[in-house]
Amino acid sequence: KYKIKFASLAPEGSTWMNVMKELDQEIRKQTNGDVGFRLYPGGVAGDEKDVLRKIRMGQLHSAGFTGVGLGEILPEVRIFDSPFLFRNYNEVDFIQNKFFDKFARGFEKEGYILLGWADVGFVYVYSNNPVNKLADMKNVKMWMWEGDLVAESTFKALGISPIPLSVIDVMTALQTGMVDGVYTSPLAAIALQWFTKTKYMMEFSLADAAGAVLISKKMFKKLPEDYQKILLETSKSYLEKLMLLSREENQKSIKALKDQGIQIVASPPADQMKQFYEAGKKARRMMVPRLYPLSLVEEVEQALDKFRAANER
Amino acid sequence: MKYIQWINNLLAKIETTFLILCLSTMILLSFTQVILRNFFSTSLFWGDTFLRHLVLWVAFLGASLATKENRHINIDVLSRVLSPGIKRIADIFTNFFAAVVSFFLMKAAITFIGFEKESGSILFAGIPVWIFQIIIAIGFGLMMFRFFLHALEKLLTIRKVKLEEEPS
Amino acid sequence: MTTILIGLTLILFALLGAPLFSIIAAIALLSFHALDINIAAVIIEMYRLASAPTLLAIPLFTFAGYVLAESQSPKRLVNLAKALFGWMPGGLAIVALVTCAFFTAFTGASGVTIVALGGLLYPVLLKERYSEKFSLGLITSSGSLGLLFPPSLPIILYGLVAKISIDQLFLAGIIPGFLLILLLSFYSVRMGIIEKVPRTSFHFKTLFISIKSAIWELPLPFLIVGGIYGGFFTATEAAAVTAFYVLIIEVFVHRDLNFFKDVPRIMKESMLLVGGILVILGTAMGLTNYLIDEQIPMKILEFMSTFISSKIVFLILLNILLLIVGCMMDMFSAIIVVVPLISPIAREFGVDPVHLGIIFLANLEIGYFTPPVGLNLFISSFRFNKSIIKLYTSALPFLIIYLIALLVITYVPDLSLWLVRLFGK
Numbered sequence: 001k002y003k004i005k006f007a008s009l010a011p012e013g014s015t016w017m018n019v020m021k022e023l024d025q026e027i028r029k030q031t032n033g034d035v036g037f038r039l040y041p042g043g044v045a046g047d048e049k050d051v052l053r054k055i056r057m058g059q060l061h062s063a064g065f066t067g068v069g070l071g072e073i074l075p076e077v078r079i080f081d082s083p084f085l086f087r088n089y090n091e092v093d094f095i096q097n098k099f100f101d102k103f104a105r106g107f108e109k110e111g112y113i114l115l116g117w118a119d120v121g122f123v124y125v126y127s128n129n130p131v132n133k134l135a136d137m138k139n140v141k142m143w144m145w146e147g148d149l150v151a152e153s154t155f156k157a158l159g160i161s162p163i164p165l166s167v168i169d170v171m172t173a174l175q176t177g178m179v180d181g182v183y184t185s186p187l188a189a190i191a192l193q194w195f196t197k198t199k200y201m202m203e204f205s206l207a208d209a210a211g212a213v214l215i216s217k218k219m220f221k222k223l224p225e226d227y228q229k230i231l232l233e234t235s236k237s238y239l240e241k242l243m244l245l246s247r248e249e250n251q252k253s254i255k256a257l258k259d260q261g262i263q264i265v266a267s268p269p270a271d272q273m274k275q276f277y278e279a280g281k282k283a284r285r286m287m288v289p290r291l292y293p294l295s296l297v298e299e300v301e302q303a304l305d306k307f308r309a310a311n312e313r
Numbered sequence: 314m315k316y317i318q319w320i321n322n323l324l325a326k327i328e329t330t331f332l333i334l335c336l337s338t339m340i341l342l343s344f345t346q347v348i349l350r351n352f353f354s355t356s357l358f359w360g361d362t363f364l365r366h367l368v369l370w371v372a373f374l375g376a377s378l379a380t381k382e383n384r385h386i387n388i389d390v391l392s393r394v395l396s397p398g399i400k401r402i403a404d405i406f407t408n409f410f411a412a413v414v415s416f417f418l419m420k421a422a423i424t425f426i427g428f429e430k431e432s433g434s435i436l437f438a439g440i441p442v443w444i445f446q447i448i449i450a451i452g453f454g455l456m457m458f459r460f461f462l463h464a465l466e467k468l469l470t471i472r473k474v475k476l477e478e479e480p481s
Numbered sequence: 482m483t484t485i486l487i488g489l490t491l492i493l494f495a496l497l498g499a500p501l502f503s504i505i506a507a508i509a510l511l512s513f514h515a516l517d518i519n520i521a522a523v524i525i526e527m528y529r530l531a532s533a534p535t536l537l538a539i540p541l542f543t544f545a546g547y548v549l550a551e552s553q554s555p556k557r558l559v560n561l562a563k564a565l566f567g568w569m570p571g572g573l574a575i576v577a578l579v580t581c582a583f584f585t586a587f588t589g590a591s592g593v594t595i596v597a598l599g600g601l602l603y604p605v606l607l608k609e610r611y612s613e614k615f616s617l618g619l620i621t622s623s624g625s626l627g628l629l630f631p632p633s634l635p636i637i638l639y640g641l642v643a644k645i646s647i648d649q650l651f652l653a654g655i656i657p658g659f660l661l662i663l664l665l666s667f668y669s670v671r672m673g674i675i676e677k678v679p680r681t682s683f684h685f686k687t688l689f690i691s692i693k694s695a696i697w698e699l700p701l702p703f704l705i706v707g708g709i710y711g712g713f714f715t716a717t718e719a720a721a722v723t724a725f726y727v728l729i730i731e732v733f734v735h736r737d738l739n740f741f742k743d744v745p746r747i748m749k750e751s752m753l754l755v756g757g758i759l760v761i762l763g764t765a766m767g768l769t770n771y772l773i774d775e776q777i778p779m780k781i782l783e784f785m786s787t788f789i790s791s792k793i794v795f796l797i798l799l800n801i802l803l804l805i806v807g808c809m810m811d812m813f814s815a816i817i818v819v820v821p822l823i824s825p826i827a828r829e830f831g832v833d834p835v836h837l838g839i840i841f842l843a844n845l846e847i848g849y850f851t852p853p854v855g856l857n858l859f860i861s862s863f864r865f866n867k868s869i870i871k872l873y874t875s876a877l878p879f880l881i882i883y884l885i886a887l888l889v890i891t892y893v894p895d896l897s898l899w900l901v902r903l904f905g906k
């Protein structure tokens with residue numbers, strides 16, 4: 001009765017879409033077939049900005065977004081994408097849970113319901129020259145996702161001037177040597193075949209790429225209240241499962257990259273690491289107030305410091 | 314009719330100026346980007362986005378001017394075998410049809426731009442994206458006007474032809 | 482009933498000469514209206530004209546092509562080609578073929594080749610007394626020749642969407658690509674003899690003189706190729722460099738064109754064509770949006786897969802389907818939408834995924850100039866001011882040659898896979 005049209009960049013047959021199919025089955029079961037998803041995988045509905053337009057227009061209702069799409073709706077979310085913020089997935093989970101309600105309210109104000117986080121995972125730098133200290137970055141002709149303010153601030157803070165290109169041009173650019181450094185998750189590095197043109201991967205991650213599944217408030221409100229509850233609860237638990245699966249998959253991808261001959265550059269020594277962390281802090285402040293207020297940066301950083309201190313004890 | 318033609322030509326002059334401006338900017342800016350990147354290892358961060366929106370402007374200005382000069386791409390199979398009289402009638406219908414379609418496209422574009430304006434998306438440097446998109450509505454509006462004009466002109470020539478034929 | 486009536490009316494309007502974009506737009510608008518979706522959905526896709534990075538190449542290359550065509554460059558280049566290949570039957574036609582193939586490998590966006598190079602080569606061919614029919618057919622069909630050669634963007638995109646190695650696809654495309662050029666070259670030689678194109682004998686002195694007069698045009702291909710392969714600029718930026726370079730040499734070096742009198746006129750003239758092409762592309766994307774929303778390609782393939790039992794039948798049906806797709810959709814949408822649907826079916830029938838990629842791209846290449854609606858036919862019709870019927874008849878012999886090559890490519894997988902096995906893994 002209620003057909004939720006859902007779009008994602010994740011291709012058919014990926015873990016992402018498989019979990020979405022399971023979620024669809026489960027929701028159909030719980031609502032006696034009244035509510036279900038119709039899936040548009042693999043970017044057939046366009047990139048994230050196109051999908052957003054279609055949702056505004058009512059042609060689509062729901063989608064899985066990465067930071068780029070989420071930031072179009074609620075720029076604050078992009079704090080999660082900022083460089084050198086998280087050091088492990090425990091920290092990611094802690095912060096994302098802590099801030100779930102705050103951001104859920106933010107999204108609702110913009111006309112969307114947050115069904116759950118589904119982050120892309122840690123993003124690493126792949127290059128043809130090994131990078132294990134800040135100074136090494138200068139030897140890299142770094143690609144940058146064109147028009148991405150977060151990437152721009154990140155590389156500015158690292159003191160390098162990247163080459164902005166659309167994702168589709170990156171492969172050719174790597175081939176011709178226009179760029180010799182790129183960043184993405186291990187899974188994507190394999191899917192996009194960028195690893196075939198690079199030699200090294202930094203073990204020290206650049207950032208954690210955020211992601212989430214949203215549904216338009218208009219569609220959500222059409223559902224009877226008990227179905228709303230089912231949708232919210234089921235989605236959240238399936239998306240948590242998806243997050244674990246995709247982390248596992250990223251871990252496997254790192255191994256696959258090693259098998260393909262990619263050399264992993266060990267994390268830099270502590271003093272160097274500190275320089276990276278400082279650059280991260282600087283980058284976060286460069287995006288104030290365009291993306292978020294300073295208070296949010298401080299709130300997140302303090303919460304993380306507390307969490308770290310508690311865990312060290 | 315004379316006044317309408319005068320407006321039509323004036324509009325065409327403005328459009329042509331804009332078109333030449335857009336294309337010149339496009340050539341210079343994209344060339345500058347190459348130079349900046351290769352010799353100064355930097356680039357204008359808004360450059361590529363701006364360039365791509367210029368494509369949109371060039372496309373719609375070009376299409377609108379193509380309408381004025383009756384130069385749209387068409388299949389045009391039957392009209393070659395029709396007699397001139399019937400062809401004129403067919404032209405009235407096809408131009409009127411194209412005007413109606415352009416009207417709905419313009420309407421769709423206005424709705425689209427309304428949504429975009431509401432969303433408050435910024436393209437770069439604080440410029441909202443709808444300012445760049447507005448050419449879609451303007452373009453279809455101009456096309457509608459011109460297709461309609463063509464239909465009208467054909468209609469008037471038919472009357473003229475008839476008037477000339479009657480006395481003889 | 483009403484649907485059929487509306488359909489027939491639209492076909493009638495199309496045949497009577499209504500602009501192609503208005504027909505496509507009408508279908509898209511009516512379809513969305515019928516689904517009760519806001520017709521603004523059509524515009525969402527149209528606006529993607531401003532997000533596809535490769536589209537920038539279209540106005541820039543088109544302008545460069547018009548500038549070259551309006552200057553004395555064609556004359557200089559004809560003399561050069563004559564001096565180099567005038568002794569050989571079909572010589573100039575082969576030069577045209579190879580140039581187009583080469584250019585398309587870089588631009589990837591179809592139609593650009595016809596506008597940018599065709600505008601230059603067509604008058605040259607006529608001057609050399611090739612027939613109008615042959616010249617038109619050659620230019621139009623060569624507009625997509627070269628898609629199979631690296632660094633063609635459609636190949637890269639195919640590799641990404643189908644999740645197969647782009648390097649392997651590049652290797653696989655080389656022999657089929659050369660096969661096409663070879664067959665077309667034979668045909669050109671034959672036509673050169675039949676049409677009694679006059680031949681000249683080879684003289685070093687004439688060659689030297691013609692090189693000297695074309696000395697400014699000659700670096701252009703090296704500039705583009707060197708620039709892209711050297712990593713100095715992307716294929717799109719190559720368009721900008723070309724436009725800039727061509728403008729400088731024709732206006733300030735050769736002084737063939739006046740900066741204030743000719744350049745604005747050429748700008749306007751070339752952008753009329755760009756506008757005409759891009760509104761069609763934009764409305765076609767709007768229609769694609771409807772097809773995807775209604776999952777129509779998926780339904781067709783599901784229907785197909787229930788009726789297919791053998792690999793041969795599958796491949797035949799695949800070729801037919803892809804020719805239709807190649808006519809109706811732009812190449813990039815076709816890849817994103819159709820590839821994920823057919824590759825699992827093809828795997829079931831034991832078609833090698835790399836081979837499938839070559840079949841797929843070769844089909845789309847042909848679809849571009851397959852009557853009645855192949856996009857390149859319309860672009861040629863506009864560019865050279867010839868009726869579409871004339872283009873249908875001109876393209877036909879070339880279509881037959883392409884189809885023969887397609888059959889060979891489809892049923893002899895080794896043609897594609899031999900190099901992959903030789904260098905692969």
Ligand code: NA
Nearest residue numbers: 585589590591
């Ligand atoms: Na092409």
Ligand code: NA
Nearest residue numbers: 807808810811
């Ligand atoms: Na096509």
